[in-house]
Amino acid sequence: MLLIHCPYCEEDRSELEFRWAGEAHVVRPENIAAISDEEFAEFFFLRNNEKGLTYERWRHIHGCGRFFNAARDTVSDRFLVTYKAGLPKQPVPVAEKFAAIAEEKSVETWEQTEGDAR
Amino acid sequence: MAELGSTIATRSLPLSGAHGGSAAVRLEPAAPASRISLRVRAEDVSALSAALGVDLPVKPKTSAFANGRTALWLGPDEWLVIDEGESGLMTAAANSGALHSATDVSHRNTAILVSGKGAADAINAGCAQDLSLDVFPVGACSRTLFGKVEIVLLRTAEDAFRVEVWRSFSDYAFGLLSEGARDAAL
Numbered sequence: 001m002l003l004i005h006c007p008y009c010e011e012d013r014s015e016l017e018f019r020w021a022g023e024a025h026v027v028r029p030e031n032i033a034a035i036s037d038e039e040f041a042e043f044f045f046l047r048n049n050e051k052g053l054t055y056e057r058w059r060h061i062h063g064c065g066r067f068f069n070a071a072r073d074t075v076s077d078r079f080l081v082t083y084k085a086g087l088p089k090q091p092v093p094v095a096e097k098f099a100a101i102a103e104e105k106s107v108e109t110w111e112q113t114e115g116d117a118r
Numbered sequence: 119m120a121e122l123g124s125t126i127a128t129r130s131l132p133l134s135g136a137h138g139g140s141a142a143v144r145l146e147p148a149a150p151a152s153r154i155s156l157r158v159r160a161e162d163v164s165a166l167s168a169a170l171g172v173d174l175p176v177k178p179k180t181s182a183f184a185n186g187r188t189a190l191w192l193g194p195d196e197w198l199v200i201d202e203g204e205s206g207l208m209t210a211a212a213n214s215g216a217l218h219s220a221t222d223v224s225h226r227n228t229a230i231l232v233s234g235k236g237a238a239d240a241i242n243a244g245c246a247q248d249l250s251l252d253v254f255p256v257g258a259c260s261r262t263l264f265g266k267v268e269i270v271l272l273r274t275a276e277d278a279f280r281v282e283v284w285r286s287f288s289d290y291a292f293g294l295l296s297e298g299a300r301d302a303a304l
C-alpha cells in the first residue's frame with residue numbers, strides 16, 4: 001500500500017485516505033474579467049501533464065480534510081516531498097531524486113514497449 | 119379520520135438490538151450522545167475551549183476530556199466534540215462570543231464501542247492505521263477509513279476504542295467489525 005505523508009497530520013497515512021486534486025501552483029489571474037479567452041483557457045483548462053517530476057495538489061479527504069501540495073514522480077509513482085498549501089514550490093530532497101531516477105530506469109514505460117514493437 | 123397513535127413517531131436508535139463480538143472482542147452500540155462538528159480559527163480556539171469547558175487539542179491525532187465532554191482533533195481547524203451527558207454544546211459554543219461554525223451532528227453519528235484484547239485487530243480488519251500503543255496511544259483519535267466508510271476512531275483505553283460512524287453506515291461498520299472480531303479470536 002502506498003503511504004503518503006500528510007504535512008498537517010505529520011505522519012504517513014494510507015493512500016486510501018487521500019484524493020488527487022490536480023496540478024499545483026496554478027495561479028488565478030489577478031483580474032480574471034480582463035484576460036483574453038486564450039489566457040483564460042490556458043489558466044482554466046490547460047495542464048502540463050508532465051512525465052516524471054510533477055507538482056500536484058492532494059487532499060487528505062478522509063483524514064484532516066486539508067489540501068496540500070506534493071512533488072510526485074509520475075513514472076515511479078513515488079512521492080518525493082509533501083508540504084502545506086500556500087508554501088512556494090519546495091525543492092525535492094537529493095536522496096529522493098536519485099531514488100526516483102533509479103526506480104524510473106527499472107519501470108517499463110509505454111515508450112519502451114513501443115520501441116520493442118518497432 | 120385515522121387515529122394517529124403515539125407509536126408513529128417512535129424513534130428507533132441506529133444499531134438498536136445489535137450485538138456481536140467474539141471471545142477476544144466485545145462489540146456494543148454506544149449510548150446516544152450529543153455531538154457538534156466544530157470549526158474554529160487558531161486565534162479563537164481558547165475562547166471556544168473556555169466556553170465548552172474542554173481544551174480543544176491543537177496537536178494532530180489527540181483528544182481532550184473534561185466535564186463530561188470529549189474534544190477530538192480532526193484537522194487544523196476542525197474538531198468533533200462529544201457530550202455523553204446533558205447537551206448544551208450548541209448553546210455553549212454560541213455563548214463563546216468568538217467566530218466559529220458549529221453544527222449539531224448528534225443524530226448524524228452513532229458510535230460502536232469495541233473492547234477486549236483483540237479490539238485493535240478487529241479494527242485493523244478494515245483500517246490501515248498503525249494501532250500499536252506507541253503510535254496510537256490511549257486518547258489518540260483520527261478520522262480515517264474503515265473498509266469503505268469514514269469513521270472517527272478514539273482509543274479510550276489500551277484495549278478499548280470508540281468508533282464514531284455516520285448512522286446510515288453503522289450497519290456496515292458493525293458487520294465488518296463483527297467479522298474482524300471473529301478473525302481476531304482465531
Ligand SMILES: [Zn+2]
Nearest residue numbers: 006009060064
Ligand atoms: Zn492530514
